[in-house]
Amino acid sequence: MEEIKEAAMQMGGLKAPGPDGYQGIFFHKYWDTIYDEVRGITEDFFLNNWSFGALNITNLIISPAQNAFVPNRQIQENILIAHEAFHILKLRKTTKMYDLGIKIDMNKAYDRVEWHFLESVMLKMGFDVRWVNLVMNLVCTVQFSLVLNGVQGNTFTPTRGIRQGDPLSPTNTQNCRNM
Numbered sequence: 001m002e003e004i005k006e007a008a009m010q011m012g013g014l015k016a017p018g019p020d021g022y023q024g025i026f027f028h029k030y031w032d033t034i035y036d037e038v039r040g041i042t043e044d045f046f047l048n049n050w051s052f053g054a055l056n057i058t059n060l061i062i063s064p065a066q067n068a069f070v071p072n073r074q075i076q077e078n079i080l081i082a083h084e085a086f087h088i089l090k091l092r093k094t095t096k097m098y099d100l101g102i103k104i105d106m107n108k109a110y111d112r113v114e115w116h117f118l119e120s121v122m123l124k125m126g127f128d129v130r131w132v133n134l135v136m137n138l139v140c141t142v143q144f145s146l147v148l149n150g151v152q153g154n155t156f157t158p159t160r161g162i163r164q165g166d167p168l169s170p171t172n173t174q175n176c177r178n179m
Contacts, residue, residue, distance in 0.1 A: 111161040
């Protein structure tokens with residue numbers, strides 16, 4: 001159970017909350033209180049008595065700072081903006097003071113992982129079928145819900161991609177096998 005606690009403590013404390021409204025900091029602070037509940041869910045999961053569908057919903061909070069969603073702007077314009085920002089930084093490299101920081105993620109490889117491919121690779125690598133089924137249960141039961149202006153929309157299910165700490169992932173809606 002120590003591994004479960006370690007994983008819970010690695011959750012981003014202030015990342016986007018799930019549909020229950022709790023951020024990772026809740027689990028950090030109240031671990032001793034929720035320990036028995038988490039242990040029971042974990043045991044049920046490993047005994048194949050549980051599906052993570054209800055726990056595998058993520059709210060996507062669209063921030064005004066995410067310029068891919070700015071009205072009347074194409075995502076390709078980000079390339080020009082990034083080039084200009086790098087140019088400014090390059091010109092100022094002789095000083096120790098910088099005016100901006102940049103975080104760019106133009107292409108997320110994990111968003112493109114096909115679920116059937118993932119399953120096939122794990123089986124080919126010799127992972128036990130029960131383990132592969134557990135992993136695929138987690139991967140295939142992901143659901144997203146957009147939160148715009150504080151209002152949660154309907155949930156939708158992707159058919160490819162693996163969440164890697166960033167809840168944004170593309171959707172394509174047909175490939176997950178029934179678990």
